[in-house]
Amino acid sequence: MEEFGARFLDGSIIFAYGAMIISFALTVFRLLRGPTPSDRVVALDMLALLGIGFIGLFSISTGEYAFLDVAIALALVGFLATVAFARYVYKRALDEHHKHPPVDPGDGA
């Protein structure tokens, strides 16, 4: 039972590496292709999440748990990066609006 458990864990780690690499490739496709800046930011957010996943898999397969600190830092910093990019998208939308204000049909005054 013990040995089966260890072998099962090794197998699932290998499977998880494969699944995450495929997911990584699909995310990078969206990052390069994404029609709008928002799509690219979503892909960047997803890349940070996948990085945390990779770090977790690496530390569980090597027993090198010091990498967990990197995962925690990545969770916090990735959040800040996403917030900053969201602000950038928002500001750009506002600037566009001020340059080309849309006609407002509901303005009766």
Next chain:
Amino acid sequence: MIDLVAGIVILIGALFSLIAGIGLFRLPDIFVRMHAATKAGTLGAGLVLLAIAVDSQDIGVVTRAIAGLVFLLLTAPVAAHLLGRAAYLSQAELWSETSIDELAGKYDADGRRLAGTPASRLQSGTDDNANPG
């Protein structure tokens, strides 16, 4: 036994990560893609951290893994909310088969606040004297 549980948790996490990647690749518009990336992606990374906590049997490692998981669950929804709002205000294109857009027409023209919000609620009541009655 512990190895078995950790392996199963890792498998579930990896499947969620894969689903998030496929969703990000295939889904039609930015909001539906965010639905895949933020929920399934967070769960995928979080379950891997949970597997570390299950497997390590060391109180320091368990604490750090749980802390990472908590940070992830705290920050990901906030980032997703800000990003979704920014995307909506920048007039991101909705999928052609979207049936309900409950925010349509609800934002003021300059996009800073919901239309109909009294200005006093944003600017600490200074507008209350401007239009009495």
